[in-house]
Amino acid sequence: MTQPLRIAIAGLGTVGGGIVKMVQKHGHLLEKRAGRPVVITAISARSRNKDRGVDLSAYAWEDDPVALARRDDVDLVIEVMGGEDGPAKACVETALQNGKHVVTANKAMLAMHGQAMAEMAENAGVALRYEAAVAGGIPIVKALTEGLAGNGILRIMGVMNGTCNYILTEMENTGAAYGDVLKDAQELGYAEADPTVDVGGIDAAHKLALLSSVAFGTKVDFASVQIEGIERVTLDDIKNARDMGYSIKLLGVARMNPDGLEQRMQPCLVPSNSPLGQLSGVSNMVVVDGDFIGQTVYQGPGAGEGPTASAIMADVMDIARGLIIPVFGQPAAGLVKSDASGTGSDAAYYLRFSLQDQAGVLATLASILGNYGVSINRMHQYGHDGKTAPLVIVTHTTSRAALDNALAKISALAASLAAPVALRIETI
Ligand SMILES: NC(=O)c1ccc[n+]([C@@H]2O[C@H](COP(=O)([O-])OP(=O)(O)OC[C@H]3O[C@@H](n4cnc5c(N)ncnc54)[C@H](OP(=O)(O)O)[C@@H]3O)[C@@H](O)[C@H]2O)c1
Incomplete structure (x- = not known):
């Protein structure tokens, strides 16, 4: 030719x-x-x-x-x-x-x-x-459609928005507040004047929806991605997480559960010493678990003129060589419409409570968690001022439904001064 x-x-x-x-x-x-x-x-x-x-x-x-x-x-x-x-x-x-x-x-x-x-x-x-x-210059679509084509995919997980990763790592490294780091990111050209699509998790959720389709043979279903951005991640949570050996990342996770496809884009805790925990700045990373290969990790620049042109030209070169593979890795007519997983997968959680500093409150909280089958792995009470007692708990693996029921009960206590914060801890 x-x-x-x-x-x-x-x-x-x-x-x-x-x-x-x-x-x-x-x-x-x-x-x-x-x-x-x-x-x-x-x-x-x-x-x-x-x-x-x-x-x-x-x-x-x-x-x-x-x-x-x-x-x-x-x-x-x-x-x-x-x-x-x-x-x-x-x-x-x-x-x-x-x-x-x-x-x-x-x-x-x-x-x-x-x-x-x-x-x-x-x-x-x-x-x-x-x-x-998807993930800028990283050849992740090619990895899934070609390199891992013989594997059943168990989970896809990743940091797919460089703006959010920059903001979260800057907050962790410098102790600056979200608003200040966002302003810096805008001045450096890492964030748009209207950052909503990035910090709200929407851009990364678009990417996750495309990867889910390739990984699980399903029709692209962006509407079913559970999306939560990084706007509500506080410096306190970042510091508490770090004390406990975790970093907070805007993490996309997709897996097929018995009741349907789970697709989540939300701030999660990952071990600080894991590849995802170590990912800093505007880089992206995608982690894929395959049933025969095990875990593979892909890292690289998620945006910018050079990396994006590189990915475009990789596709152009395949076509120039005569390689035409189905768009989502298998013929589009055979892609199935999956239900969205209602229950999601179980996980451990980071919880932060603001409680009145009075005798018995801790025991009440622990007994509510216990009543719903949420067991405590670790607990840390931060310097209280005589009125409020900030309390951080890391749970053992639990279902989100059980946790939500327990948190609703705890929120309703007179001693609960603010809505509890619950962030999922993703295993790697
Ligand atoms: N930038 C990145 O790092 C990156 C990374 C991954 C994916 N992407 C995706 O790549 C795409 C382009 O991004 P970009 O950053 O290159 O955007 P950009 O810098 O804003 O460029 C957009 C280009 O499209 C042209 N354009 C807009 N509307 C047009 C119209 N109606 N008719 C003809 N031309 C039109 C603009 O023309 P003028 O120049 O004349 O205004 C401009 O040249 C987007 O889908 C983006 O999500 C970007």
Whole structure:
């Protein structure tokens, strides 16, 4: 196959600019590795005259990304505009309908429309690839669909949002409060002016929903991901967790339980000395448990021009070599709609209570926990001021339902001064 692979790029921002740079720098290398030239023929963005720091004069320009997706001189469309609907969706659908391969970094779009788009691609006999959409430069989709294809997947777990990991590790390392670290992250360009999608866990949940589909053969089901962001993680909890040998991470976890698919994106405690506990700054990490291989760990940069362009070009190179695998690792028509797990899996929990400092309160609390079958592993009472007694408990493994019932009872006590905090401890 010596015909060139002709690509079009819709979107010339951080990611699109990186792709242009990579193709311009490594054109010769790409050709040698793919066995055919990989060339850009056409591009699109909103503003034609913006200086993007790269020479775009050799490429045809389209104002409309949908027109770009229809061009006869294009075999593959790279969509890097963003947005779950609108021009991105229209561009991708048009490309697929016109028999063109698509590579995208757009997790929000695929989390919503992944199943329909996968069916569209597979019916048209073209590839739809999205390595860059999950954990940036880390080749985790490839690891799951290819490297681990012989394994039953038992659990996927990971830190998939660099902004959140930066904020939590800065809080842990410097003792600065959430709001101050978020402001720094915005100044450093690690967080958007409107950080909600990142700190609220939504961006990472989009990624988890895509990985769940590949791992468990289910239709992408973003709506069933239980999402809790990092906004309510306090410095006290970070310090208490560290005292007990844990770090707090915004952790995505997916596993198949007897009653359905569990998908959670929430702050969890992990052992400080584990690979996840050691992960600092804007890095991402995904941990996969397979039934034959055991545990594998993937770490790397989760965002940025270079890492994201790297992931996009990995997909492009597979297509250039003629490798077309099903979008979610098996034919989309065979993906099943799983129920969401109602009970979730059992775990140990970190609990923090603010209690009135009076005789008998501790005994009452312990007996309520005991009545619901929640047993105490470790307990630490922090310096009380004569009025309040902050109490931290690490439980043994328990069901969330039992814990919630116990916490509701404890909250209702007159001696309970604030809602208890409960954070799951994930085993590694
Ligand atoms: N940045 C990262 O590190 C990263 C990592 C992983 C995944 N992603 C994903 O990659 C995608 C792109 O991200 P990015 O950071 O590169 O975004 P960006 O810097 O904001 O760039 C977006 C590009 O899309 C163009 N665009 C927007 N609307 C358009 C329209 N209606 N018609 C034509 N062009 C349009 C913009 O044109 P103008 O330049 O003319 O305004 C811009 O060039 C998103 O889906 C994002 O979630 C990004």
